Amino acid sequence: MDKLVAGNWKMNGGLASNRLLLDAFTPVSGVDMLVCVPYPYLSQAQQRTPSIALGAQDVSEFPAGAYTGEVSAAMLRDFDCTFVIVGHSERRALFHEDNATVARKAAAALAAGVTPIVCVGETLAERDAGRVMDVIGAQLSAVLEVLGVAAMARIVLAYEPVWAIGAGRSASAEQVAGVHGAIRAWLATRGVDAGTLRILYGGSVKPQNAAELFAIQHVDGALVGGASLVADDFMAICRAAAHR
Ligand code: PEP
Numbered sequence: 001m002d003k004l005v006a007g008n009w010k011m012n013g014g015l016a017s018n019r020l021l022l023d024a025f026t027p028v029s030g031v032d033m034l035v036c037v038p039y040p041y042l043s044q045a046q047q048r049t050p051s052i053a054l055g056a057q058d059v060s061e062f063p064a065g066a067y068t069g070e071v072s073a074a075m076l077r078d079f080d081c082t083f084v085i086v087g088h089s090e091r092r093a094l095f096h097e098d099n100a101t102v103a104r105k106a107a108a109a110l111a112a113g114v115t116p117i118v119c120v121g122e123t124l125a126e127r128d129a130g131r132v133m134d135v136i137g138a139q140l141s142a143v144l145e146v147l148g149v150a151a152m153a154r155i156v157l158a159y160e161p162v163w164a165i166g167a168g169r170s171a172s173a174e175q176v177a178g179v180h181g182a183i184r185a186w187l188a189t190r191g192v193d194a195g196t197l198r199i200l201y202g203g204s205v206k207p208q209n210a211a212e213l214f215a216i217q218h219v220d221g222a223l224v225g226g227a228s229l230v231a232d233d234f235m236a237i238c239r240a241a242a243h244r
Contacts, residue, residue, distance in 0.1 A: 004198050082115060099139050
């Protein structure tokens with residue numbers, strides 16, 4: 001299975017700067033490329049970069065109705081979104097999304113035919129307290145409870161240690177290998193047929209560390225924040241993931 005490299009622009013961009021960035025994103029063979037843009041730019045990205053998969057950074061847990069400010073998964077499908085990030089640590093911390101909400105968002109996405117990229121990961125305090133898999137296990141359990149075993153195999157997971165996001169320094173190869181292996185084992189123990197379930201790593205992925213990260217067992221791609229706003233860097237990360 002090819003690796004998936006997903007860019008998360010967060011709340012960055014503008015029509016003019018997006019144009020330059022999107023024009024520089026060209027498909028690389030042997031890797032699945034995805035760009036997750038702010039909602040207002042979905043149409044621009046859809047038209048400008050049709051050869052690269054398109055995603056959003058959040059989705060409503062509700063299908064339609066009186067939910068001012070929300071965007072449904074069906075609306076994302078209208079713009080050819082095939083993926084949506086749910087449970088990013090910024091949404092969990094800044095917008096108080098709990099595990100159950102994240103799980104319901106993942107279910108709403110799947111119901112509309114959009115693959116959720118469910119972010120999990122621990123804070124530094126949780127790591128220092130030796131609670132990494134307690135925290136991730138609780139995050140995963142909430143999703144498994146809502147989706148069930150069969151649908152769980154249809155999502156993408158992103159392991160994003162909170163302390164490595166935007167920090168400039170990624171988790172070490174040993175730390176990444178340990179958690180990705182533990183997540184695979186966690187899924188297997190619960191009967192999830194995770195053969196095609198991809199586990200991305202996210203947290204300060206850059207051209208300089210991409211090859212080392214993609215060489216780690218059970219790292220099936222990357223969720224890239226800051227470096228996805230620099231065309232040369234994002235393309236270099238995609239090339240590092242190709243045919244791995
Ligand atoms: C992210 O936003 O998911 C992320 C991993 O950011 P960065 O690559 O900038 O650390």
